[in-house]
Amino acid sequence: MRIVHTIDELREALEPARGGTIGLVPTMGAFHAGHLSLFRAAREGCESVVVSLFVNPAQFDSRADLERYPHDEGRDARLAEDAGVDFLFCPPTEELYPPGYQTWVDVEELSRPLEGEFRPGHFRGVATVCCKLFNLVRPQVAYFGQKDAQQVAVVRRMVRDLDLEVEIRVVPTVRDADGLALSSRNALLSPAEREAALALPRALATRDPVQARALLNGLDVDYLEIADFEPRVLAAAVRVGKTRLIDNVPLEIPCQASAWLGPTSKGATE
Ligand code: AMP
16 A cells, blocks of 8 residues: 655556546545445445545534544554555645635535534535545545435535536445444543443434434434435434534435344334
């Protein structure tokens, strides 16, 4: 695996790979099995796999949140290499946002509700960095997690609206055995907070907003709503201590069975 830090190095490194399919996985690092599942999908689907590791300041609405975000480039590089990634692109902030930077991609309507309401400017940051990464890497395929369902909807809309030549593939949410969706932010939870956080997947597993609301009783809920993405999802965000967690379950597509959900009214499991 080759690690590159600058745009020039990235372009030069990718030159020989241009004849084949290039898959891109955009990430903010602190890799877990969710990221590895995206790397695996990219490895299976593409001749060259590029992973970007960039904690994008533009998508954080709070400086404290940005500063708390876990970083460990050495560990991430080892995990990416073991997963068969070919190129790890880790640019410093100034490489993507040089002094004087002032151009933004705003996917207006889809960015407003849910996460957008509680994290103003978040999706402007996400769409902008994804657009830049698509321009730099020029992948035929880019991989995203269902865990961030609204992000998928925003990125897909941007790709359509700006006529970008990239296919967006979505990988199912990877969970711990107890149902908690893997997230880099889980590392910030104390054992008691982690236990409290289990209410989130349990609530979503009902696939019913009323029952879910009851199960989240006592937690600080930003939103719990059915969102009309493709597929439709029941999505929620909760705050556990200082950590904000998001999760969702698709309502229409029966996915792989897993023990944590149990039977549901529609017989669908994720
Ligand atoms: P992040 O590093 O948190 O920005 O995530 C990078 C990519 O990994 C995004 O497309 C996320 O949706 C995806 N991802 C994060 N957590 C999971 C998970 N538990 N299962 C599947 N994909 C995930």
